[in-house]
Amino acid sequence: MSEQQAVAAPQGANPKRKKALIALASAVAVAGLGWGAYEWLVASHYEGTDNAYVQGNVIQITPQVGGTVMSIHADDTDFVRAGQPLVKLDPADAKVALEQAEAALGQTVRQVRTLYANNGSLAAQVSLREADIAKAQAEIARAQDDYNRRAALVGGGAVSREELNHAQTQLNSARAALSAAQAGVVGARQQLASNQAMTSGTDVEQHPQVQAAAAKVREAWLAQQRAVLVAPVDGYVAKRTVQLGQRVAAGAPLLSIVPLNQVWVDANFKEVQLRKLRIGQPVTLTADLYGKRVEYKGTIAGLGVGTGAAFSLLPAQNATGNWIKVVQRVPVRVALDAKQLQSNPLRVGLSMDATVDVSKQDGKTLADVPRAAAVAQTQVFESQDDGADAEVRRVIALNGAAARTPVRLLAHGAGPDRQH
Template identity: 30%
Template sequence: MMDGKTTDGGEKKRNRIIEIIAILFLAAGVLWMVSIFFDFSNTIKTNNAQVDADIAAVTSRVSGNIKAIKFSEYGKVRAGDTILLLDDEEFRIKVAQAEADLDIAKANLATAKQTVVTSISSQQATEARLKGNAANLEKAEKNFKRFTNMYRDSAVTLNQFDQVTAQLKSEQANLQAIRSDVNTSKSVIEQNQLNIESLKATIKRKEADLAAAQLQLSYTKIIAPVDGIVGERTVHVGELVNVNQVVAEIVAQNKKWVTANFKETQMDDIKVGQQVDIMVDALGGKIFKGTVKDLSPATGARFSMVAPDNSTGNFVKITQRIPVRIEFVDDPEKLVEIKPGMNVTVEIK
């Protein structure tokens, strides 16, 4: 009888322990469910956050075959370092052609200027002849008047009068011809001066062509635009790259931040300048310091490729997320082990 009572007492004790454990688990489950929907802490927290950084996509400005690759995968580079060389033979030929065209244009300009100098000299000589012919004409006119009076008085023969008359007409014709030559010289000089202006414009265009060819040649040397670490190498020597093709991606190391997506119901308590604890999952929860920098002007869904449309009638209310930019307070040297894309948990005090 005593053994039966002892067994019943032990069984009741075990059942009571099981009941207590079940109640504890039930209570813990209820508390966990309540914590999901209600936040009783005095902090704002989310694990929907990742590290971001500026990633510069290095593209080719010209098309050509890769002659040499100067960077290593995941290696460090500095702004201005050469990371890729393209075959530049074709571009050098174009530069040489542009230089030759410019030299020809300059030679044409020099010739045109010399032509103007010659034309001016010729015009001056013609104008001097014009003055001499004008004097001869004046003398011929005086002789004509004098011989006319003498012929009326029968002091000279008809033959002598005819000679004076012919001389007058000859001097008049010569003067008219020289005046025409002077006008022609002026017209030639004006045309040559216009040619000079045209050739000057041609030289400017040829200089622009040369600058463009030299610029295209410079594009065969692809340089790093920023300091950082190069990502995966996807190109090889001898490969043809096209214009605007990405040949490398550089992750800047001097500027990293966190994009945290908070629930819209949390946004009322988030303000710019608040202090933030940033726990990095990959580093065992190591905590870094940060501050709230900016708040997104719209929900993340509004910036997606396909914005949600609730006008169809099939509406289910879902709590939206608002992106918040959080900047690290720590020096960049302390953030080397933090990589863009890492998951973090942020807690705003």
């Protein structure tokens, strides 16, 4: 090949290379513009994380009284209704305590009835002491007359000096008897006032001593009712540790109930992602359990007030040793749709992917209005003391207090039969 042909060959190849480079540069530019447009028009309106997990209320069932486990009525994975018995304890001790409290109440009622009865006897004692005063006054008048007559006759010798002294002695004795009778009246009146202070303004049923004993009966009644542990809410049983025959103490965890219709998602966003997150923004979530075929619709219910590291059991000590910056995460609570949970139930602890639409920025980052209603509540324990008042009225009526307040007791339906 000649020198002229060797020089011409690369010059002929330059246009093709140039076109290829221009095409590549154009493709890169178009891709960059497309990516920028996507970031500006689409991606900038969303914040997402795969650090999200299902959370829920894990309700521990703990006894309010100690006892021995006699029966277990629910096991792990069982569904239970609110009010359904879960565990029954031996009620023998509670039954004995109730009987002792009822006996003490009956004895107190009889003692208080005695106080009311003493008012009459003490009033009679006051009248008797007042009669003693009148009698002593009459005796003084007679002794004074005897003394005056003898004193008039002692000068003529008709009455001896000894007889006059004897009359003086009788007069002094009558005066002493009057003083004793007057003191007796004061003492009787004080006893009557003391007894009336313990009975005035109330009847037997409402007397403080009776009410204190009645409170013990109610306490023992509740202890007997609490020997049966019931489910506070509808849910599924988990973490059952109680065993048959086990002696459990008050407050010991026996099992847990998880209401799966009340779960939520805690999505842990990086601190740089919190700039556009607001309460009320819509959230799209997918669970690893169902994959992309099930998409949950949620709403941001609140943003955490601290990072996860700040509330950890062993928080990081960033002021000691070598320090490496770690991006922190803040939990964001996402409320879920109850209908979707019913159709596709979730479990506590499942992994979720969360994507927040941050287009709307009119919400708040922190709640500034107190919650109007209770976060959670149950009414299954309100009826445990329903029979306690009826039992108290039965014991009071059985020990004779009904004779003083028959209308009150009949109005409350007290009867001779014992109801448990």
